[in-house]
Amino acid sequence: MDAAVNATTISATNVEALERDLIARIDASADDAALEAVRVEALGKQGVVSGLMRTLGQMSPDERQVMGPKLNRLRDLVAEAIAVRKAAFAEAALEAKLRAEAVDVTLPAPRAYQGAIHPISRVMEEMALIFGEMGFTLEEGPDIETDFNNFTALNFPEKHPARDMHDTFFFHPGADGARKLLRTHTSPVQVRTMLKQRPPIRMICQGRTYRKDSDATHTPMFHQTEGLVIDEKTTMADLKGVLMAFVKAYFEVDTVEVRFRPHFFPFTEPSAEMDVRCDRSGGQIRIGQGDDWLEILGCGMVHPNVIRNCGLDPEKYQGYAFGMGVDRLAGLKYGMPDLRDYFAADVRWLRHYGFSPYLLPGLAQGIAS
Ligand code: DAH
Numbered sequence: 001m002d003a004a005v006n007a008t009t010i011s012a013t014n015v016e017a018l019e020r021d022l023i024a025r026i027d028a029s030a031d032d033a034a035l036e037a038v039r040v041e042a043l044g045k046q047g048v049v050s051g052l053m054r055t056l057g058q059m060s061p062d063e064r065q066v067m068g069p070k071l072n073r074l075r076d077l078v079a080e081a082i083a084v085r086k087a088a089f090a091e092a093a094l095e096a097k098l099r100a101e102a103v104d105v106t107l108p109a110p111r112a113y114q115g116a117i118h119p120i121s122r123v124m125e126e127m128a129l130i131f132g133e134m135g136f137t138l139e140e141g142p143d144i145e146t147d148f149n150n151f152t153a154l155n156f157p158e159k160h161p162a163r164d165m166h167d168t169f170f171f172h173p174g175a176d177g178a179r180k181l182l183r184t185h186t187s188p189v190q191v192r193t194m195l196k197q198r199p200p201i202r203m204i205c206q207g208r209t210y211r212k213d214s215d216a217t218h219t220p221m222f223h224q225t226e227g228l229v230i231d232e233k234t235t236m237a238d239l240k241g242v243l244m245a246f247v248k249a250y251f252e253v254d255t256v257e258v259r260f261r262p263h264f265f266p267f268t269e270p271s272a273e274m275d276v277r278c279d280r281s282g283g284q285i286r287i288g289q290g291d292d293w294l295e296i297l298g299c300g301m302v303h304p305n306v307i308r309n310c311g312l313d314p315e316k317y318q319g320y321a322f323g324m325g326v327d328r329l330a331g332l333k334y335g336m337p338d339l340r341d342y343f344a345a346d347v348r349w350l351r352h353y354g355f356s357p358y359l360l361p362g363l364a365q366g367i368a369s
Helices: 012-028 032-043 048-058 061-101 119-133 161-165 188-196 236-251 304-309 326-334 347-353
Strands: 137-139 201-210 221-231 258-265 268-279 292-302 318-325
Touching: 012 032, 012 048, 012 061, 032 048, 032 061, 048 061, 119 201, 119 221, 119 236, 119 326, 137 188, 188 201, 188 221, 188 304, 221 236, 221 326, 236 258, 236 268, 236 292, 236 318, 236 326, 258 292, 268 318, 292 304, 292 326, 304 318, 318 326
Parallel strands: 137 201
Antiparallel strands: 201 221, 221 318, 258 268, 268 292, 292 318
16 A cells, blocks of 8 residues: 555545555456455455544544545445446356356257157057058057956857967956956957947057967067957958058058968957968068968957947947957067067167157158158
8 A cells, every 4th residue: 555645644636546546456356355355455444445534533624524525435436446346256257157057059969869669659650540541440448357348248158268268367356256357359449349339330449468478479468459340231351451451551562462361269250360471581571572471460250249249239230350469560560570579678679679759650651751
């Protein structure tokens, strides 16, 4: 501090010099600590400005009248300059912090795995799309079913060996003695639909089904897509036409040769299994060419007993039904050989076979694009 400035030698000139000196030092202070040092030196209890203020008391009234306003002004100017400088430091600090923490939202997302649609979900969407285009509605039913819906209404007689064919998971009997079960096929949704809806019915349903079975081509939980048409006049030729149109759209081939082999299902009469022509050479299955046949679904004309069990008159109504294994058809289309991998929850598998959530199946551009 200027040695000339003290309580005894105070003068107007000195006050101005002191003001310039303090303001210059305030403006030159580099950080909060330096600014605080100047403040203490000027306005602190022992500070030079505070010291000068105290000299007012020893002045003559005339002197005081001149020096009072000058010293007040000095004190206010210095305080103001300190506040302004302090605010500037705070603002600079905030800006530096924001700059340091800035996130550039225009940068591409890190190449972390971003999730994928499971091939089963994808294939069910494709199937729903194809049948939707052919006028089928989508129905639903629960995984836990009654014995009636899963078997009895579908014309499986009590104690009939066909029930054993299904390797059913049963629950413990309830208070009424009835055992619920995990549905062994999606066919009970046929029953549910007929019970709640008047014909004409043209529906598919999709979902999980369960059987006690486990190897490379069987998993205890698997998926089916079921179709049902009930009307006053339907034929096996309608069934064949719908299924051929489906196979062409699903496998994205222009021509496909199918054959219907007689089979037995309790709920259809006549019943058939449908095979598609395929080529198995080179360890791969190619649909629509070659000399082999591959079974892909079961179907038939709905048994009159089923129609009657669901409260409809079989003299008036008849129809056709079909059921296919989604997992199997997914494996065929997308080259996934072992069914067990589908449900192993291995993210590497899903990364390889999964689908981008942004690419939805569409009929216009080809179902799988
Ligand atoms: N429910 C049969 C099964 O899981 C598949 C099936 C066959 C469904 C023929 C049908 C059908 O609707 O008509 O083995």
